[in-house]
Structure formats: structure tokens, C-alpha cells
Amino acid sequence: MTTTKRKLYMELENCIGCRACLAACTQCGGHEERNRNYVYDVNPLVNRQTMPLMCLHCVDPACARSCPAQAIQIHETGAVLSALVEKCIGCQNCTIACPYGIPKFDEEENLMYKCDLCIDRTKDDIPPMCASVCPSHTLQWLSEDEINQKKQKHELDNDKWVTSLPHLEGDTHVTVNLPGILQGTTKLF
Amino acid sequence: MQRDKFFREEKNVKHPNEELVKTHCSYCGMQCGMNLRVNKLTNKIIGVEPRYDWPVTHGKMCPKGVTAYQQTNHDDRLLKPLIRDDASLKGTKEGFREASWEEAYDLIAEKFGELQEKYGKDSLSVFSGVSMTNEKCYLTGKFARVAMGTRYIDYNGRFCMSSAAGGFLRSFGVDRGSTLPWTDVHETDCLFIAGSNTAECHPTSMFRVWAVQDRGGYLIVADPRETPVARRADVHLDLRPGTDLALANGILNLLIQNGYADESFINQHTNGFEETKELVKDFTPEYTSMITGVAIEKIEKAAEIYGKAPNAIVMFARGIEQQHKGVDNVSAYTNMALITGKIGRPKAGVATFTGQGNGQGGREHGQKSDLLPGYQKITNPEAVERVSKVWGIEPEEMPKPGVSAYEMFELMDNKTIRGLYLLCSNPAVSAPNLNFVRGAMKKLDFMVCGDFFLSESAEYADVILPSVSWSEDEGTTTNLEGRIIKINKAQEPIGESKPDWQMQVELAERLGKGKHFSHLKTAKDVAEEFRLASKGGVADYYGATWDKIDEQDGVFWPCKDKEDKGTPHMFLDKKFYHPDGRAKICALPYRPAAEEPCEKYPLRLTTGRVVYHYLSGNQTRRIQFLNDMCPEPYVEVHPITAEKYGIKHDEKILLFTRRGKCNYKVKITEAIREDTVFVPYHFGGDDSINLLTIAALDPMSKMPEFKACAAQIEKLKSGKVL
Numbered sequence: 001m002t003t004t005k006r007k008l009y010m011e012l013e014n015c016i017g018c019r020a021c022l023a024a025c026t027q028c029g030g031h032e033e034r035n036r037n038y039v040y041d042v043n044p045l046v047n048r049q050t051m052p053l054m055c056l057h058c059v060d061p062a063c064a065r066s067c068p069a070q071a072i073q074i075h076e077t078g079a080v081l082s083a084l085v086e087k088c089i090g091c092q093n094c095t096i097a098c099p100y101g102i103p104k105f106d107e108e109e110n111l112m113y114k115c116d117l118c119i120d121r122t123k124d125d126i127p128p129m130c131a132s133v134c135p136s137h138t139l140q141w142l143s144e145d146e147i148n149q150k151k152q153k154h155e156l157d158n159d160k161w162v163t164s165l166p167h168l169e170g171d172t173h174v175t176v177n178l179p180g181i182l183q184g185t186t187k188l189f
Numbered sequence: 190m191q192r193d194k195f196f197r198e199e200k201n202v203k204h205p206n207e208e209l210v211k212t213h214c215s216y217c218g219m220q221c222g223m224n225l226r227v228n229k230l231t232n233k234i235i236g237v238e239p240r241y242d243w244p245v246t247h248g249k250m251c252p253k254g255v256t257a258y259q260q261t262n263h264d265d266r267l268l269k270p271l272i273r274d275d276a277s278l279k280g281t282k283e284g285f286r287e288a289s290w291e292e293a294y295d296l297i298a299e300k301f302g303e304l305q306e307k308y309g310k311d312s313l314s315v316f317s318g319v320s321m322t323n324e325k326c327y328l329t330g331k332f333a334r335v336a337m338g339t340r341y342i343d344y345n346g347r348f349c350m351s352s353a354a355g356g357f358l359r360s361f362g363v364d365r366g367s368t369l370p371w372t373d374v375h376e377t378d379c380l381f382i383a384g385s386n387t388a389e390c391h392p393t394s395m396f397r398v399w400a401v402q403d404r405g406g407y408l409i410v411a412d413p414r415e416t417p418v419a420r421r422a423d424v425h426l427d428l429r430p431g432t433d434l435a436l437a438n439g440i441l442n443l444l445i446q447n448g449y450a451d452e453s454f455i456n457q458h459t460n461g462f463e464e465t466k467e468l469v470k471d472f473t474p475e476y477t478s479m480i481t482g483v484a485i486e487k488i489e490k491a492a493e494i495y496g497k498a499p500n501a502i503v504m505f506a507r508g509i510e511q512q513h514k515g516v517d518n519v520s521a522y523t524n525m526a527l528i529t530g531k532i533g534r535p536k537a538g539v540a541t542f543t544g545q546g547n548g549q550g551g552r553e554h555g556q557k558s559d560l561l562p563g564y565q566k567i568t569n570p571e572a573v574e575r576v577s578k579v580w581g582i583e584p585e586e587m588p589k590p591g592v593s594a595y596e597m598f599e600l601m602d603n604k605t606i607r608g609l610y611l612l613c614s615n616p617a618v619s620a621p622n623l624n625f626v627r628g629a630m631k632k633l634d635f636m637v638c639g640d641f642f643l644s645e646s647a648e649y650a651d652v653i654l655p656s657v658s659w660s661e662d663e664g665t666t667t668n669l670e671g672r673i674i675k676i677n678k679a680q681e682p683i684g685e686s687k688p689d690w691q692m693q694v695e696l697a698e699r700l701g702k703g704k705h706f707s708h709l710k711t712a713k714d715v716a717e718e719f720r721l722a723s724k725g726g727v728a729d730y731y732g733a734t735w736d737k738i739d740e741q742d743g744v745f746w747p748c749k750d751k752e753d754k755g756t757p758h759m760f761l762d763k764k765f766y767h768p769d770g771r772a773k774i775c776a777l778p779y780r781p782a783a784e785e786p787c788e789k790y791p792l793r794l795t796t797g798r799v800v801y802h803y804l805s806g807n808q809t810r811r812i813q814f815l816n817d818m819c820p821e822p823y824v825e826v827h828p829i830t831a832e833k834y835g836i837k838h839d840e841k842i843l844l845f846t847r848r849g850k851c852n853y854k855v856k857i858t859e860a861i862r863e864d865t866v867f868v869p870y871h872f873g874g875d876d877s878i879n880l881l882t883i884a885a886l887d888p889m890s891k892m893p894e895f896k897a898c899a900a901q902i903e904k905l906k907s908g909k910v911l
Binding site for chain 2: 013014016017018019020022023026027029044045046047048049058102120121124126127129130133134135136137
């Protein structure tokens, strides 16, 4: 058992579109048998490339910031949790705020639901269901050391074009507003 | 315990009042390890938890595996025997009534007795399958030959693995699906994968496949479609369906021409090189390209990579095997390993991706028309004597060889066979040329079907016996590596369902053969007798006790005695199983598909699986998640071809061949050849693509040519885009 705290790591090129991650998500005890992750066909009429769309568990998550009821908590592990049943007011701000479209809304329950990184597993460093089952290593549960090793593979000083510097993910050049763009607007009449 | 670089010690989540039962998946030959979650208060299976310590798959599962547990307590489960008195309703779901086991057994014994009295012993038949344990497969063979006394037994492996078996027997003298354990796959330097949609059909192999590329190794894929595994291949050999033999011969020629033949290996350990070298000379890159439709540069590049690779594994599956030259295709691709000497050592060899859960074990232990347990020939008097002794019969009583699966339907059609006991198979969806096969089943005087769901084939039965799912019984299966593993019981059988082996014991008693069966009270009893019956055969399981399987995380056959730990790598001593110890390099003249495209039928139709379904879909179509993901069949068409026919994405069209027709929704994709269309085969009724496929059988394996026939598309007036 590694003592280092591990993280979800994604290699999108590996995805084979089997959607085992979706099926596995429904099996996590806290997920009411409903998947909270998604897989997209990138260009369905052309090829078979697919990619998972997972909650990225933002450091400063738009969903939580947009929540007027503080229903979306951030766990000490960094996991951005699903809305607390007793606090969620069903306003759906979060479903608009998230630039990745992760939070979904359950009309019947009047409740938002999203990936909680299988918190009942990952709080004890047990891999989340999606990464546990992923047959193609698109989703993995890796330690900092292992992720650093992956990064080193991209640090090539051989004059060849390298696609992902800085590594893996980064800041964007797009600014996304939180919901409420009309808040400062006064009606004309 | 074997541990490779992917192994991690992980904890499992255990909820209150829950027990985890370690076992394996019910579906394909990967036999992924899994834990079934059992509620200790209700004693019911309620879910799945990864089995991280299983050395082959490390907790990984495909969507079928994740949801497999939902079969056990499914609403559609058959809970009581069913009898249908009105034979005119055959081929429908109608007219069944619940009955007691007593009544069902009595009726079967009476009808079987009448038929055999009137028409002879061989008027009865058994059609079985290999998605069940070795113990069940073994007992089914014994039941047919001892309790029913018929020569006619065969099984659905003829639609699945028999060409691989035939090819390996010819090339190596032994049919073990993989010459090496799967834990070698990611460590090789080149994977040459032919006719395997690995990502959809054996998804949990994929992390090892990608890992070859991660290390700087190469991936070569031969497939008419750019499947998810072909998408990332270093070379994708996009050949016409049915032309594998030309491709293999062409690559073999280049390997020899470019100096990659290992002469010392060839001289010491093989026969047949000179005539093969002579034959493949004609398969120049130009000629090979002309037949296969693959660009010359790609053929050259593939041969160069495979030739240069220090270690390489040739892998294949139904794409090359389900052809009327499937056995030749297997031997031809195996030739690549034999002439380069890339075999008989770790990280180099040949493997087939076994389709069914126990496709390997199930074909070894006496369900095949000409085989007895342990891969012993029923035509070999010594084998007959050995097995007769275990079974307590006289050698003269052993029935003679029967005929292959498809040929049995021909005998039903001409009334040679009048009674059928079908189990663990759904030929009304999975057999080729279904209009004929369904007609033949309808002609039967009496049919019994054992299943746990009412399959399309059960609709032809007079009596249906409710069997258990894989999770309600125990026993062993043999996975695609040749590793014997243990399936564990997680729940008591629901309703009045029973394991097939138990039904066979009880039915044998009704048929007056109790003395050969009554001592078998548990699955373990069957296992003990089965190990003994396989002793001395090529597939010797005698040393593979359940305890050893538990201790070692499985046992690779052959495993001859208590001390023998089994054989993960085959041929390490470079000894093959032919009498002279040499492997055979085969000179194989090219033959086109049995039915080539013509003016009337200009398209090549090929069939296969999707990741969400298993075989005939009788199990997976009932699982909501899987059915939501793929609720109906479709036909994949290249956009240029679609334009020719004036058809659009999602439009319903008519697809037809000389044998049948179906309506399918069009799925446009550039990831298929322009001359080829593809339809998945998991669907029943009027949606079955096997209404269209051809029953051209391989002369050796009797495998039908599911993978290539000539077809045509017709635009429908009413085929509006939905």
C-alpha cells in the first residue's frame, strides 16, 4: 500500500469507449445507481475516438462558488462533493456554472448530483470505481511519484515537438463567468 | 502469486452486513476476477467490488463485467420447469405452463424413450455450450454418451473457437489458446493482432496492449474496420474480409526474403519450411496487396516491424477464425512465429482471444463430437478404454463420433435427429443461415432446453428446465491463457432452479443410468471424477485440484500430478506435441471467401460484437445499462458507399443476401472499408444478422464463415431518418 496520497490521472488517448467507468460509477455505494461521469464520441461519423468527461475536482470549483446555499463541500482530500441533501435548494446554479457540464439535476428529488470521487473509497485511498475498472488505463489512481514519472516522459530535450508542455493540464485562456450575468442589470421598464 | 508492474495492493470497501465472494466474470474468455457483494441478512447478491489482487486483470472490468451480477436475481429468471403441450406454438414464447421437476423429468424420459425405441439410439442429440464450468461441460459429454447413449453431441464452440483449435493442433500438436500467460503481453516488443476487436471484445487486455506502445514497442492490427484498437496501431492492415490467408502468406514471404527466418530454429524444431517458402514466393507485396486491398507500404512496414522485433506475440480472434478457411488462417499467422523462432520463450509466442468464458476448457473435455475428456480422441481405442473405465461402461458401449454443430441442424432437417437436449447455447440467434436452422429446430419431435432465461432457442422447446446462473454454483473454468480458475458460489439458486450437472444426474436416474451418475452429489464430486477422466490426455487436468487453484491463483494446463505446478509457458524446451517433437510450418494455398461479391451482391458483409453485449445477447440484452447503451443492431457503412445508395445516418434500409434479409438503421462511419458493411450479431427475431450469413463450413473445424459473405443494400421508401 502506497502511503502517498493518490490522485485521479487521465490519459485520454487510451480511451476505447467501453463506458465501463459509467457502469462502475453506478456501483459506488453513494451514487444511487446513477452514473456521474460521461463518455463522448469525439467525431462519431469519422472514427471511433472517445473520451471520458470526468469531474476535474477544481481547486477553486465554480460549482461550489456559485452555490448560494453552501451545499457543495470540498473534502479534505480535495474532492468536490455532491450537494448535501439537506442544504441543496435546487437552484441549479452549479449546473450552469461548471464549464465542463458535470453537475446534473434530479428533477424528482429537486437535488443536484455530481461525482464525489467515490469519497467513501478515496477517503481511505481506495481507488474510485471508475479508475478501478477502467480496462484501458485511461483512468488511473496514481501517487505523486507516479504522476511525476509520467511527467518526465514529456520532458524530452531532443528538439522533437512535444505536445503537452507544461504537462498534462494547465490554466486556460478562457474566462468563464459564474451564473448571474443579469444580476447588475436594471430592467428598462 | 504472480505480480507484474501493474499490481498494487489495495483494500476493498466492505459495507455493513456484507460479504465479498471472490469469483470471476460470467462472460468472455478474459474471466476477469471480481468480488460479488452479498448481503448477509438476505443472502442475496447485491453488487460488485473490484478484485484488485487477481493477477490477470487487477480489478478491471468492462461494462458487461460490472453489471454481470444483475443476472442473478433478474426478474426474467426462470424459476420453475415449463412444459408446452401445444407443439404448434413452437418458435413463440406462448403456451408454456409451470410444472414440477417430477412431471418434467417424467415427460422427458418418456419422450426420449419413445424416440429411441422407434428410431434408434442416435435419434437424440445434445447441443451444448462453453459458457459454463469444466465440470458441467465434462458431465454433459458423459450424459450424452452414457445416459442418452447417442453419438450426436456437439457444441457452440464450433461457432467460436474450433478453427483456433484446429490450427493449433496442426501447427503445434496441441491446442492451448495461448502459448504464454497474459502477464507477458505488455512486456513484448511487438503485438501483431489479426481479426480481433480487442478493445470491445476483450477490453481488459487493453491496458497491456497500450503498455507495449508506452515502452516504445509496436502495435500492428489487421482488421477491415478501424476498431478502437486499430485506431492507435502503428500499422493498420485494413484488409478485405476473408483475405487473411493472402495477407499472412505475403508477410511470411517478406520475412523470408528480408532475412528474418531463423534457420537454426527452423532446422531443429520444425517441419515444412521448404514447401512453405516455395508456396509463399507468389505472394509478392503487389500480389498480396491486390488480393487484400491493403497498401503495399503497409504490408512491408508490418513485416519489417515484426521481423525486427526481439520479441513479438501474434494474436488473433474470430475475425480470422470464423471463415471457411479459418484453420488455414490460424496456421498461416502461426507460421510467422515459427519461421522467425519467436515462440517457446517468455514474451514471444502465439495466442487466440478465446471468445466464451470457458471456450478453452469447454472444448477440451468431451462436448465436441469426436472428443473425450482431456482432449482424447473418441476414435483412439486406448482413450476409449481409459474413459470407459472411469465412467463404468464397457468400451463397446462408447458411441462413435457424431457430427459438428451446424451439421446437426441438417440432420434435424432430414429427421435423422428427432430429439434435442439444448443447454447453455442460443443457436436460434448464433447459428448461421438462421432461416434454415430455425426451420430445423421446428421440425424436432421433442426438444428440451436448459437455460436461466427464456432464450430465442427455448421458444422451440417442449420442456424448459430452469438452470442456475454462474453465481449460484461452483466449479472451474479455463481462461484464455489456459489457466484453470475457480468460480465460486455466492448465492443459493433462486426459485426451483438447479445446476445443469444436477439435472443431468437426476435425469440419468430416470433414464435407468443412475449407477453411472448417482454418486455425483456435489460439483466437487464431478470435479474429482473429471480430473481423473482427463488423466493421460493432452489436456491433462489431473493435478489441477481446487486447493492448488486457490493457492496459485490458477493452474495452467497441462498439470499432470500433485507436484506439478502447471505450465504457464508452453514449449520452453522447444518440444512441440507432434510425435517427432517438431512444430509444423504449413504451406497453405490461398482460397477466396466462399461467396465473393458480384454484381447482384456487391458488398462484403462481416459481423461481430459490440462491447455492451455477449454472444446471442440472451443475457446482456436484459441488463438495463447494457441495453440502454446498445438497444438495437445497426449496419456500419462508409460515407462514400452511403452516398452511392443515397442513404443517410440513422435511415432504415434493407440489407439482404442470398439467404435472408433484415431492416437495419444505418450508422455512417469512415472507420470501415468502402466495400464492407458490418452488423453486430447479438440480436434475436427479425433483427438477427445470422438470417443473412452463410453456412460455408471450414473443412477441418466445421466453423461457418460468419465473417464474409456477399450482400446488397436497398433504400426503403419508408426508411425516413428517425
